[in-house]
Amino acid sequence: xxxxxxxxxxxxxxxxxxxxxxxxxxxxxxxxxxxxxxxxxxxxxxxxxxxxxxxxxxxxxxxxxxxxxxxxxxxxxxxxxxxxxxxxxxxxxxxxxxxxxxxxxxxxxxxxxxxxxxx
Amino acid sequence: xxxxxxxxxxxxxxxxxxxxxxxxxxxxxxxxxxxxxxxxxxxxxxxxxxxxxxxxxxxxxxxxxxxxxxxxxxxxxxxxxxxxxxxxxxxxxxxxxxxxxxxxxxxxxxxxx
Numbered sequence: 001x002x003x004x005x006x007x008x009x010x011x012x013x014x015x016x017x018x019x020x021x022x023x024x025x026x027x028x029x030x031x032x033x034x035x036x037x038x039x040x041x042x043x044x045x046x047x048x049x050x051x052x053x054x055x056x057x058x059x060x061x062x063x064x065x066x067x068x069x070x071x072x073x074x075x076x077x078x079x080x081x082x083x084x085x086x087x088x089x090x091x092x093x094x095x096x097x098x099x100x101x102x103x104x105x106x107x108x109x110x111x112x113x114x115x116x117x118x119x
Numbered sequence: 120x121x122x123x124x125x126x127x128x129x130x131x132x133x134x135x136x137x138x139x140x141x142x143x144x145x146x147x148x149x150x151x152x153x154x155x156x157x158x159x160x161x162x163x164x165x166x167x168x169x170x171x172x173x174x175x176x177x178x179x180x181x182x183x184x185x186x187x188x189x190x191x192x193x194x195x196x197x198x199x200x201x202x203x204x205x206x207x208x209x210x211x212x213x214x215x216x217x218x219x220x221x222x223x224x225x226x227x228x229x230x231x232x
Contacts, residue, residue, distance in 0.1 A: 004161070035220070043128075043207055045162075045223035091162070095217070106175075107221060109162040 003027065004092050004110035012116050013082045020067070021077040021113045023092030032096045034075040035107065036066065039089040048090075051075055079115075087117045122146045125210050125224035132200065133232055140195040140227045142210030150216035151193040153185060156207040156226070168193060169216040200231045 005024045013019035025034065036048040051059045051066045059066040067076040079086055092110045123144045132138050144151065153165040167175035168187040182204075184196040193210055207228050211221040 037223075043209075043226035043228065045209060045211070045221075047220045047222065050220065093162075097217075106164050107162075111159065111161050 003108045004094055006092055006110035006113050008113045010114045010116070012118055015084060015117055015119050016081055018078060018080045019082055019115065021090050021115065023075045023077065023110060025073050025075060025094050027094065027096050029096040032094055035093040036077045037091045037093065039091065049077070082117045084117050084119060087115060089114050122222050123210060123212055123224035125227050127227060128225060129228045131230045131232060134200060137198040139197065140208055142193040142224055144191055144212040146212060146222060148212035148214050149190055150213045151187060152211040152221065153193065153195055154209040154211060156209055167216065174216065202231050205229055205231045
């Protein structure tokens with residue numbers, strides 16, 4: 001079974017509108033972290049936002065916020081006031097465990113969502 | 120100067136060639152990683168180095184040979200590759216292995232002919 005599922009291969013959003021990119025995850029570990037990365041056409045993976053499994057509040061970073069619904073095992077990324085420069089691939093990723101032990105430091109990535117912002 | 124720098128940005132090589140990918144990080148991190156990104160597949164972790172020591176080899180074929188001479192530099196030596204090895208190869212680093220955020224380079228787009 002996939003550990004990270006991103007069901008939207010591609011999304012379109014009008015400039016200045018908000019958009020939600022979906023991410024669901026699968027883990028039995030009570031301790032985990034969820035990440036979102038942005039990959040422009042240049043190739044670099046840019047870290048956007050992080051949510052820990054024990055964090056009480058949803059993470060926010062500027063125009064990015066993470067809609068964390070633990071019971072549903074979803075960690076959707078919300079981008080407010082979309083800009084043309086937001087057009088890119090977006091990847092959700094998860095790290096399980098406390099960061100110790102074999103393999104527990106590995107980030108598992110989803111297949112990504114391609115976001116296109118329309119002027 | 121970006122935090123993680125990869126060279127070259129693009130590489131085309133024949134199956135009998137030997138080439139190397141280079142990664143350098145200026146962040147003072149202690150862990151470095153090689154990832155492979157193939158079309159329409161999730162990123163795959165290849166190798167992990169922690170304080171210059173290899174701690175993970177994710178069943179990578181021996182035609183890929185990593186080298187980490189110090190905590191700031193990471194190489195991926197390539198020889199007798201196959202066309203299916205064509206992909207974007209991304210280097211990343213983190214302060215501590217298994218914790219914190221991964222910082223990625225721009226990647227090397229490799230084409231094997």
